Amino acid sequence: MEDDISVVALAGLGPARAAEIRSLIQDIPDYPHPPVVFRDIMPLLADGAALADVTDAFASLVEADGGVDVVAGMEARGFLLGAPLATRLGVGFVPLRKAGKLPPPVEREDYELEYGTASIELRRGTLQPGARVLVVDDVLATGGTAEAAARLVQRSGGTVVALAFLLELAALGGRARLGDHTVETLLRVGT
Secondary structure, eight states: OOOBOSSSGGGGGOHHHHHHHHHTSEEEETSSSTTOEEEEOHHHHHOHHHHHHHHHHHHHHHHHTTOOSEEEEETTHHHHHHHHHHHHHTOEEEEEEETTSSOSSEEEEEEEETTEEEEEEEETTSSOTTOEEEEEEEEESSSHHHHHHHHHHHHTTOEEEEEEEEEEEGGGOHHHHTTTSOEEEEEEEOO
16 A cells, blocks of 8 residues: 555645655664564654644644644654644643653553553643643554553543544554544555
8 A cells, every 4th residue: 555645634735745755754674573664754853844844734733623732742752743743832742751751640551562561651740630632643553552642641631632643554553443532644654
């Protein structure tokens, strides 16, 4: 399956610019092991104009959903996309951290990975009760981390307005795992 940029937010930039941005995401086969294809977004992040376009595309999704009070980014690449987006929107940014990175008291959400378990945390009191939260990350794959992030935000008193991703690996079915949550992606790839 080819990349699908016609039905997602990057299409608003025009097909040529959307294709340029996609070309900045490098596909690295068999990393960290076969048959995984690692999607390296570092060249995109290093290109100021592309990062600005991606940030604007994310912002257009949020503005269409009625706005947010805070952006929450999943460690670690969600930080790199979420912080500039929060600045662009004029709202705060909240990092959802890997376990053990924050001082107590924290809320913690455990979740299953293909190869084990992991946890993410948010310091208690960081979110205002009822805060409208956009959760951001680089890739939606199987959906496990995103599902845990949504539960963590909700348990911490926030309301998940949407989950937004730079890339969706559609073949892995992560979107289905996120239930009734609004899921937005800028670029959808087949594998």
